[in-house]
Structure formats: structure tokens, C-alpha cells
Amino acid sequence: MGSEVSKQIQRRKAVSMEKQMLFDLNENCGETFPGCDYRPTDRKNWMASLGPKDLHINNIVWPGTHNSATDRIGIPCISRPFAQCQTLSVYQQLALGTRVLDIRINENNRVCHGILLTYNIDVVINDVKxxxxxxxxxxxxxxxxxxxxxxxxxxxxxxxxEKLSMYLIHQDDYVFGKTxxxxxPKRIICVWKPRNxxxxxxxxxxxSAEYLKDNWIDTDLPSTKFDSNLKYLSDQAPVSSRxxxxxxxxxxxxQPDNPVVCVRPVTGRIHGYARLFINRCFAEGCANRLQVFSTDFIGEDFVDACVGLTHARVHGEC
Structure with missing residues (x-):
């Protein structure tokens, strides 16, 4: 019993220390980067506003959501806080400016997060359409x-x-260099990742799964995740050659060994540092590798940061 209590105390100290590390880094380095002051006038149509003829696929910083279709997952006030990663519907996310959706399903076409279930995939498809x-x-x-x-x-x-054929952009390496x-009129790059x-x-x-990759780090320590994100991003090729x-x-x-297990307070440890992350990408020389940037509980400022950097790339400012 005593060792478990000691372990929990050390865990809380580690979380507190890493939260302070990110806070101090933000205070010292700030949140400026090319395009940081740009705000799209119409988030629903921000790609159209930047110019479809000028906007290359591999030059976009795509704002995405993690576990996108969890706004109504589980039972409110009981199981929902342990699995809900977004409060907006898929349509509301897209209208806000989200352009990458992360949808998890089970064998019965139900959206899920682990063992918890929500609506049928039809709800997602209808929102997309x-x-x-x-x-x-x-x-x-x-x-x-x-x-x-x-x-x-x-x-x-x-x-x-059957549901999306008129919109689907077929698997093709040449997509990345196109505008x-x-x-x-094709408008959906659909990455299907079956398990079996x-x-x-x-x-x-x-x-296929090879067209959307990441290096997921399973941790509740914010500075550890922040630093590993930078490290793995630095290991990638520039977007122009990927x-x-x-x-x-x-x-x-x-994490199950930590007393705080609800999504919002845990992910909140890193949530506010998206602009700092882009700032550090420039400082570390890997900003030309940043492409899909996703978050829990997406909001306007996160979208604006991604669109602002995209705007700077389109106009040759970085």
C-alpha cells in the first residue's frame, strides 16, 4: 500500500514538473511564427479563400481532430468523460475548419473509442456529405x-x-504534388485502415494505412509528448518530397496508474501549446515537415494557427 501511495506521489510530481516546463518554455519562446497573425474570414471555406489554384496538397497544414466522432460517446456524466475527445459534431468540426477526421469503428459499423460506443458510421458520413x-x-x-x-x-x-463514390480521390502518389x-470535383482522401x-x-x-502515418506516444506527461513530437517530426522528410x-x-x-483519468483535464496539460509547438518547429528547423496537426477538443485558435502557417507557405513567407 505504501509503495503504491509513493508511486502516485511521484507521478503527480512528474506531471506538475512537466506542466511547469511547458509553461516556462512558452513564456521564454512565445508563440510567433510566419502567418501567426493571420485569421481566416470564413473558416468553413478557408481553402477556397486561400485559392484552390495556389494551394498544393503537400503545402497545407491540415487541422485535424483526434477521435473525431466522440461527441456523444458513452453515458453522459458516467462513462463519457473517460472517452470523449470532442464536443462538436463532425459537421461542426468541419465548419470550424477541421480538415482531417479520425474515425474508429467496430464490426457493427458503430463508432467507438475502446469498448465505449456511440452512433452508427452513417451519422459521420451524412455530416461529411x-x-x-x-x-x-x-x-x-x-x-x-x-x-x-x-x-x-x-x-x-x-x-x-456506395456512399461517397462521387467525392473519392483514388490512391495515387501524384496527389501530393497537385493543387x-x-x-x-473530387474532395475526399479516404484512408481506410482495416485490422484484419x-x-x-x-x-x-x-x-492504405501507408498514406497517413504518425508516431503515437502513449503518455500523460505533456513535455515528454511535446518533445517526442518534435523529435519524430524532425526525422521525417520535408513535405515537398514525401x-x-x-x-x-x-x-x-x-494512464490507468494515474488518479486523473478523464480526457479533458489530462489532455488540457498540452492543449494550449499548439502555437508554441509550431514556433519550436521553426526553431528546430523542421517546420517544413509539419503537415497534419491534430488535437482534442478543437477550437478556433488551433484552426487559425494551421491556416495561418498554410497562408504563409502559399505566399512564400517560409
């Missing part, structure tokens, strides 16, 4: 994967193709 209907030049990356511990839903590729205008079934093949309407999307997630994850 609603958004595309209300815009003209916005392209999204729709990542759908079978959640760990679950089986692939049967005939899922057939289902997706938004060259892809239109074969991966989508070249030329398929769907991209034939896959690379994601950095501005999140930390609750």
Missing part, C-alpha cells in the same frame, strides 16, 4: 480505422464506395 454540399473547394482527409480489440465490419469498402483545383482485411491496393478509391501524410497529435493520454 452535408459539409461538402455546403462548400465547393474544401478537401478533407477522412481516416477510418477498425478500433483496437474489434473486428473489421463486413463489406465495408463496398459501403463506403486543390486539380483534384476538384487486406489493405486497399494502388488505384483503389481508398488509400508521398504520405504525417500526423502530429497535440494530445496526451490518461
Amino acid at each position: 452535408k459539409f461538402l454540399f455546403k462548400t465547393t473547394s474544401e478537401v478533407i482527409i477522412l481516416e477510418i480505422r477498425t478500433e483496437y480489440g474489434h473486428r473489421d465490419p463486413p463489406e465495408f469498402e463496398d459501403y463506403l464506395e 486543390i483545383a486539380e483534384l476538384l 482485411s487486406p489493405q486497399p491496393k494502388p488505384g483503389s478509391p481508398f488509400c 508521398y504520405f501524410f504525417y500526423r502530429v497529435e497535440n494530445t496526451v493520454t490518461a
Whole structure:
């Protein structure tokens, strides 16, 4: 019993120390970077505002959400706080400016986070189609994967193709060098990551797991996650010579050996440091590698930071 109490005390000290480290880093380094002052006038149509003919796929800093379809997961006030990573619906996220969705499903086409379930995947698809209907030049990356511990839903590729065929951008390495205008009217890069079934093949309407990569670090320590994000990003090739999307997630994850296990207070340890992260990317010489940047509980400022850096790239400011 005593050793467990001592362990918890040390864990809390580590969390407190790392929170202070990030706070001090932010105080000393600030949040400035090329494009940091830019604010899109219409977040729902920010790609259109930057110019589809000027906006190359590999030059975009794509604002994304982690566990995107968890706004209604679990039971309110009981299990929801342990799994909810977003409070906005998928449509609301897209209208806010999100352009990368992370959707986890089970064998029954239900969206899930671990063992907790929420609505059917149809809700996500309908929100995506609603958004595309209300815009003209916005392209999204729709990542759908079978959640760990679950089986692939049967005939899922057939289902997706039936629902989204008119929008799907087929698996093709040349996509990365194209502009938004060259892809239109196709508007969805759909990355399908089954757990047991074969991966989508070249030329398929769907991209395989190799087209969206990351280095997930499972920790609730904010400075540890921040530093590892920088390290792994630095190991990547520049976006101009890369034939896959690379994601950095501005999140930390609750751990079972820590007394704080609800998502919001844990991920809040790193949530406010997205602009600091971009600032440090420039300081470390890896800003030309930043591409997909995702977060829990996405808000306007996170979107603006990504769009601002994209704006600076389009105008040759970095």
C-alpha cells in the first residue's frame, strides 16, 4: 500500500514538473511564427479563400481532430468523460475548419473509442456529405480505422464506395504534388485502415494505412509528448518530397496508474501549446515537415494557427 501511495506521489510530481516546463518554455519562446497573425474570414471555406489554384496538397497544414466522432460517446456524466475527445459534431468540426477526421469503428459499423460506443458510421458520413454540399473547394482527409480489440465490419469498402463514390480521390502518389483545383470535383482522401482485411491496393478509391502515418506516444506527461513530437517530426522528410501524410497529435493520454483519468483535464496539460509547438518547429528547423496537426477538443485558435502557417507557405513567407 505504501509503495503504491509513493508511486502516485511521484507521478503527480512528474506531471506538475512537466506542466511547469511547458509553461516556462512558452513564456521564454512565445508563440510567433510566419502567418501567426493571420485569421481566416470564413473558416468553413478557408481553402477556397486561400485559392484552390495556389494551394498544393503537400503545402497545407491540415487541422485535424483526434477521435473525431466522440461527441456523444458513452453515458453522459458516467462513462463519457473517460472517452470523449470532442464536443462538436463532425459537421461542426468541419465548419470550424477541421480538415482531417479520425474515425474508429467496430464490426457493427458503430463508432467507438475502446469498448465505449456511440452512433452508427452513417451519422459521420451524412455530416461529411452535408459539409461538402455546403462548400465547393474544401478537401478533407477522412481516416477510418477498425478500433483496437474489434473486428473489421463486413463489406465495408463496398459501403463506403456506395456512399461517397462521387467525392473519392483514388490512391495515387501524384496527389501530393497537385493543387486543390486539380483534384476538384473530387474532395475526399479516404484512408481506410482495416485490422484484419487486406489493405486497399494502388488505384483503389481508398488509400492504405501507408498514406497517413504518425508516431503515437502513449503518455500523460505533456513535455515528454511535446518533445517526442518534435523529435519524430524532425526525422521525417520535408513535405515537398514525401508521398504520405504525417500526423502530429497535440494530445496526451490518461494512464490507468494515474488518479486523473478523464480526457479533458489530462489532455488540457498540452492543449494550449499548439502555437508554441509550431514556433519550436521553426526553431528546430523542421517546420517544413509539419503537415497534419491534430488535437482534442478543437477550437478556433488551433484552426487559425494551421491556416495561418498554410497562408504563409502559399505566399512564400517560409
